[in-house]
Amino acid sequence: MKQIVNIINQVFEVEKKLQAQQVSAVQRNLERIKAELSELGYQYHSPLHEKWDETRTDCEANIVGTVRGKMIISDVIKPVVYQTHNSVKKIIQKAIVVVE
Numbered sequence: 001m002k003q004i005v006n007i008i009n010q011v012f013e014v015e016k017k018l019q020a021q022q023v024s025a026v027q028r029n030l031e032r033i034k035a036e037l038s039e040l041g042y043q044y045h046s047p048l049h050e051k052w053d054e055t056r057t058d059c060e061a062n063i064v065g066t067v068r069g070k071m072i073i074s075d076v077i078k079p080v081v082y083q084t085h086n087s088v089k090k091i092i093q094k095a096i097v098v099v100e
Helices: 001-020 024-039
Strands: 042-045 059-062 071-078 079-085 090-093 097-100
Touching: 001 024, 001 042, 001 079, 001 090, 024 042, 024 090, 059 071
Parallel strands: 059 097
Antiparallel strands: 042 079, 071 097, 079 090
């Protein structure tokens, strides 16, 4: 399982870098890899720009500045990784995020 999570993390990093450059040809390959991972029962989610508070159990946060009111996830270092087995979905990696 560790190898699959490492592959997902690498695919996620490439995807993040490509979003800045808008390279559609490589994006198609990434979508195919994600489809294969999904067939194996693995999915991942980037919580970028989502609301963050201390009750979130799917993220480990590095807080920039002071904690106040509405906190937003401003960067995702690693995504949330889920594994589905026998129709049960569980988190196998918490997201590592930056919150502001």
